[in-house]
Amino acid sequence: MGGIDLNGGHLRIADLLQHIPMFDEFYPGYAHTFTEIGKERGWPSATRAQFDTLRGPTGALLIGNAKTIADKVFYGNEVLGALARITFQMGVSALPHEKMLRSIELLGAGVAPIIRKELSASLSQGKPNHISAPFKIAT
Numbered sequence: 001m002g003g004i005d006l007n008g009g010h011l012r013i014a015d016l017l018q019h020i021p022m023f024d025e026f027y028p029g030y031a032h033t034f035t036e037i038g039k040e041r042g043w044p045s046a047t048r049a050q051f052d053t054l055r056g057p058t059g060a061l062l063i064g065n066a067k068t069i070a071d072k073v074f075y076g077n078e079v080l081g082a083l084a085r086i087t088f089q090m091g092v093s094a095l096p097h098e099k100m101l102r103s104i105e106l107l108g109a110g111v112a113p114i115i116r117k118e119l120s121a122s123l124s125q126g127k128p129n130h131i132s133a134p135f136k137i138a139t
Contacts, residue, residue: 026063027051029094062088066110073115 027048034046054061062069077083088107090100 070114
């Protein structure tokens with residue numbers, strides 16, 4: 001059975017206690033990158049209001065702790081249906097290398113287990129989850 005590939009989700013995951021300050025940390029690099037891209041494409045400069053909307057519960061940016069990211073994956077699956085793979089783009093924020101590595105670690109150790117647990121629970125209860133099988137998160 002085929003599924004939808006969700007490509008290009010901009011990702012930044014933080015530990016729970018670092019969740020709020022990381023928005024301020026992520027924004028400058030994001031704004032710079034998308035303002036530069038906008039110059040080439042005739043878009044206006046990126047704004048904090050746009051960023052805050054995009055990082056919200058239904059926005060395209062996957063920024064937050066592991067639970068927030070997993071919830072956004074579930075939301076994307078609910079809206080689009082039949083997700084088979086998600087590709088994350090992590091280089092748009094100009095964050096230090098160690099923070100990118102920590103995000104990758106949290107993707108495997110935090111987000112993936114939440115998604116696997118939810119999939120397992122819904123499958124064992126016979127609930128439709130609309131995620132196409134087999135959904136994999138490479139860690």
